[in-house]
Amino acid sequence: MSLRPTLDFLLYDWLDAAALNERERFSDHSRETFDAVLDTCERIARDKYAPSNRIVDTQEPHFDGEKVILPQATHDAHKAFVESGMLSAAQDYDIGGMQLPYTLQAAANSFFAMASVSIGSGMLTSGNANLLMVHGTAMQQEVFARNEFSGRWSGTMCLSEPQAGSSLSDVATRAVPDGVDFQSDPLGPRYRLTGNKMWISSGDHELTENIVHIVLAKIPDADGKLVPGTRGISLFIVPKKMVDTGGALTGVRNDVALAGLNHKLGWRGTTNTLLNFGEGRFPVDGKAGAVGYLVGEVGKGLHCMFHMMNEARIGVGTAAAMLGMAGYYASLDYAKTRPQGRLVKKPAAEGASAVVKDSASPQVRIIEHADVRRMLLAQKSYCEGALALELYCARLVDEQKTGDAQAADDARLLLEVLTPIAKSWPSEWCLEANSLAIQVHGGYGYTRDFPVEQYWRDNRLNMIHEGTHGIQAADLLGRKVLMEGGRGLQLLAARMQATMARAAGVAAFAAHAQALGEALARVGSATKAAWATGNPQEALANAVPYMQAFGHTVLAWIWLDVALRSLECDAAGTAPATAGRLGATAYFFNYELPKIGAWLQVVERRDPTCTALPEDAF
Numbered sequence: 001m002s003l004r005p006t007l008d009f010l011l012y013d014w015l016d017a018a019a020l021n022e023r024e025r026f027s028d029h030s031r032e033t034f035d036a037v038l039d040t041c042e043r044i045a046r047d048k049y050a051p052s053n054r055i056v057d058t059q060e061p062h063f064d065g066e067k068v069i070l071p072q073a074t075h076d077a078h079k080a081f082v083e084s085g086m087l088s089a090a091q092d093y094d095i096g097g098m099q100l101p102y103t104l105q106a107a108a109n110s111f112f113a114m115a116s117v118s119i120g121s122g123m124l125t126s127g128n129a130n131l132l133m134v135h136g137t138a139m140q141q142e143v144f145a146r147n148e149f150s151g152r153w154s155g156t157m158c159l160s161e162p163q164a165g166s167s168l169s170d171v172a173t174r175a176v177p178d179g180v181d182f183q184s185d186p187l188g189p190r191y192r193l194t195g196n197k198m199w200i201s202s203g204d205h206e207l208t209e210n211i212v213h214i215v216l217a218k219i220p221d222a223d224g225k226l227v228p229g230t231r232g233i234s235l236f237i238v239p240k241k242m243v244d245t246g247g248a249l250t251g252v253r254n255d256v257a258l259a260g261l262n263h264k265l266g267w268r269g270t271t272n273t274l275l276n277f278g279e280g281r282f283p284v285d286g287k288a289g290a291v292g293y294l295v296g297e298v299g300k301g302l303h304c305m306f307h308m309m310n311e312a313r314i315g316v317g318t319a320a321a322m323l324g325m326a327g328y329y330a331s332l333d334y335a336k337t338r339p340q341g342r343l344v345k346k347p348a349a350e351g352a353s354a355v356v357k358d359s360a361s362p363q364v365r366i367i368e369h370a371d372v373r374r375m376l377l378a379q380k381s382y383c384e385g386a387l388a389l390e391l392y393c394a395r396l397v398d399e400q401k402t403g404d405a406q407a408a409d410d411a412r413l414l415l416e417v418l419t420p421i422a423k424s425w426p427s428e429w430c431l432e433a434n435s436l437a438i439q440v441h442g443g444y445g446y447t448r449d450f451p452v453e454q455y456w457r458d459n460r461l462n463m464i465h466e467g468t469h470g471i472q473a474a475d476l477l478g479r480k481v482l483m484e485g486g487r488g489l490q491l492l493a494a495r496m497q498a499t500m501a502r503a504a505g506v507a508a509f510a511a512h513a514q515a516l517g518e519a520l521a522r523v524g525s526a527t528k529a530a531w532a533t534g535n536p537q538e539a540l541a542n543a544v545p546y547m548q549a550f551g552h553t554v555l556a557w558i559w560l561d562v563a564l565r566s567l568e569c570d571a572a573g574t575a576p577a578t579a580g581r582l583g584a585t586a587y588f589f590n591y592e593l594p595k596i597g598a599w600l601q602v603v604e605r606r607d608p609t610c611t612a613l614p615e616d617a618f
Contacts, residue, residue: 001329003114004042005577007107010388014565015395020101023402034104040084041108048077049115056118056269057454061205063261068205068271077119078207081112082151087122091133095146102401106318106394110387113322117458118269123315124202128155128214131308132237135296139186143247144212144237154208157308158197158215158238158275165198166471168302169229173197173217173277175236175292185293186245192289193217193238194278196259199465203273204240204258210249211240213256214308215277215292216301227299235301236292238277242284253282255290266457310415312466313423314393320462321386324430327437327455328379334441334450335367335376343368366440374591375440379433381584381592385555386426388562393422410491417488418554420476424469425551427462434459473543476550478536481527489527496520496557503560506567508582512560512589519553519593522600529604538606546603549596556593559585 011017011034018031052073059071081087089105091097112121129148132140147153164170173195183189193215197203204211215236218226226232242252259274280288296304342357343364366372396418399411434456438445445452463469481489496516503513526546530539563585570578602609 001332003111003325003329004038006384006387007038007110009566009569009577010391010562011103011107013569014388014562015103015391017101017103017107017395020103020398020402025099025402026101029100034100037086037089037098037100037104037108038111041086041111044077044080044084045111045115048080049112049119052077052119053116053269054451054454056116057266058268060263060268061261061271063204063258068258068261070205070207070269070271074119074269075207077116081121087126087129087151088149091149095141096149102397103391103394106314107391109315110318110322110390113319114326116269117319117323118267120202120270122151122154123312123319124157125151125153125155127308127311127315128157128212130311131214131304132295134307135235135304136237137188139245140188140237140293140295143187143243143245144239147210147247148212152208153210153212153239154202154205155212155214156200156203157305157312158200158203158213159305159309160197160199162196162198162274166468168216168233171195171216171218171233172226173215174226175217175219175234175294176289178289178291187243188237188293188295191217191219191236191292191294192278192287193236193292194289197275197277199262200273200275201267201270201465203271203275205271209241210243213238213240213275214295214305216305217292219298230302231299233301234298235295235304237295238290238292242291252284255280255282255284255288257281265460266454267461309466310419313419313472314390314397316462316466317386317393317422317424317426318390320426320430320459321383321390323455323459323462324379324383324386324426324433327434327452328376328383330450330452330455331379331437331440331445332367332376334444335372336365338366339363340366341369372440375436377583377587378591379436380580381559381588382426382429382433384581384584385559385562385588386430388558389418389422389425389555392558393418413484413488414491414495416483417476417480417492420472420480420547421551421554423466424463424472424547425555427459428469428548429551431456431459431463469544469547473547474540477527477530477543477546478540481550482531489524492554493520493524496553499557499561499564502564506564508567508573509560509563509585512556512563512585515589515593516553516556516560519549519556519596522596523550523553526600526603530606533606537611538608541611542602542607545599549599549603552592552596552599556588559588 020026021029055071055073062069088097089100090102093099109121125148129145132145148155175191175193178190178192215238216233218232219234220226239254240256242250242254244250255278257276257279259276262272277290278288284291342361345356347356396411396415400408437452441450441452444450500513500517503509563581566578566581567573
């Protein structure tokens with residue numbers, strides 16, 4: 001199956017992405033230029049990425065003592081991606097960009113995520129450069145961001161540490177001024193960093209001539225102590241190799257050393273590293289300490305880093321959706337061609353066994369069995385729904401950047417509320433889709449003869465990186481739905497209610513509209529009940545079930561809106577694609593949305609089961 005018809009419908013028919021060309025920033029573009037970009041990315045993904053997906057999984061990165069070795073297939077795919085210009089697709093013309101809508105860039109990148117997620121599409125590089133375009137100085141943008149957008153250099157984000165994990169309050173990497181004139185460096189105030197960073201994707205490789213690390217560190221106070229908590233964190237550019245103000249390499253290696261490679265369950269095509277900063281292996285100017293340039297203000301590092309983290313979270317959600325989609329397509333193809341078993345039929349005589357099979361009849365394809373169809377429909381509803389959610393969020397990014405003042409502010413706040421869902425929901429439920437894809441294949445799915453086991457392994461990471469499930473849940477219930485007096489939740493509810501109002505007048509969707517209204521009301525009451533005592537420990541004890549219910553409600557709304565638009569484009573509802581969307585919508589409302597009752601029940605009661613159990617009872 002091809003992803004393209006689904007993308008075309010979501011982009012053009014549902015989100016009306018072509019209408020963005022009426023805005024000044026995108027006025028040079030048309031449906032034709034959008035299609036040309038999609039054509040190019042689809043071809044590169046098909047020709048360079050997909051054939052190498054198994055290669056990069058089996059030929060893991062290794063360190064020869066001098067450099068990290070990756071298979072040639074990775075180099076070839078990366079080169080083709082860079083030459084496509086997609087790293088800077090949404091950037092201004094004057095820095096080599098195409099001024100494409102982010103919506104289009106996100107859609108185009110989905111081809112690469114589905115073809116081989118661990119080869120990647122430069123998510124961290126573009127996110128790193130985008131951060132600098134907002135928070136960096138003009139010189140930092142010119143030297144570092146532009147070279148990242150061109151693909152000459154690549155980028156990372158260095159947050160986690162071995163002793164701290166996701167607890168950024170406990171970051172221990174230190175940054176001290178590099179001499180008395182540390183503020184005079186044209187690349188930014190110059191510091192020396194010492195510390196260790198763990199789980200750094202693409203932290204070392206030979207794909208590009210330099211690597212730009214964006215590093216969180218703390219500047220000691222006058223007594224040499226680190227300020228506790230996140231308010232003491234600053235952000236630094238730490239290049240692997242030193243550069244001058246013209247962007248040329250100086251020939252000096254910065255004091256950043258690869259301590260080791262992490263060997264992962266999936267995403268094996270991407271190096272994942274432990275980096276040592278300032279251990280003295282590569283002294284600069286005769287001194288230990290990795291040279292870093294301050295980005296933004298002292299103590300505002302986490303604020304700056306969230307620009308990259310939020311972008312990465314949407315990228316992670318898209319990757320999860322596309323891995324799920326790859327598994328769905330593979331299992332659908334298998335189900336259509338694999339003969340096994342026979343259908344049951346009505347018993348011939350009253351009182352006979354209800355299960356009767358004609359063993360003399362030929363075997364049927366497994367797609368004819370009800371349970372296989374259930375598993376396929378579940379996958380379709382999870383993965384196509386997740387893709388629609390990610391593209392909706394990408395459309396909000398464009399609205400935030402190019403809409404009028406009110407529309408832009410509404411988009412900003414909607415993104416705040418939806419980002420935890422955009423990251424977490426696909427990473428949970430498209431992983432479940434991958435599990436179902438294995439189940440459809442039966443025993444074959446558990447072997448390396450078929451690709452679905454790799455898709456599951458690759459997707460299992462997405463519930464962890466860029467903020468674990470628990471972190472996203474605490475962020476949603478503890479901050480996002482409460483911020484600005486709950487206005488973001490109110491904006492989202494208003495959009496859902498607008499869809500419900502349209503659906504109520506369509507016979508096929510009236511019951512769905514009512515069910516969605518009840519779910520939305522239940523989420524609202526559960527939010528209030530969770531915080532009824534004002535005790536964060538009680539409110540957040542069941543944050544993950546809350547997020548699961550919230551996410552299912554959002555996806556039910558997405559599916560209802562998509563189904564409405566599909567019927568508007570095909571009033572008879574007879575086209576296979578329309579029938580498929582209507583079927584996925586019905587599945588989600590009949591099988592998935594009812595689950596929220598159990599999840600929200602523990603939220604509303606502030607159920608203490610998990611927190612009250614004594615440690616020694618586990």
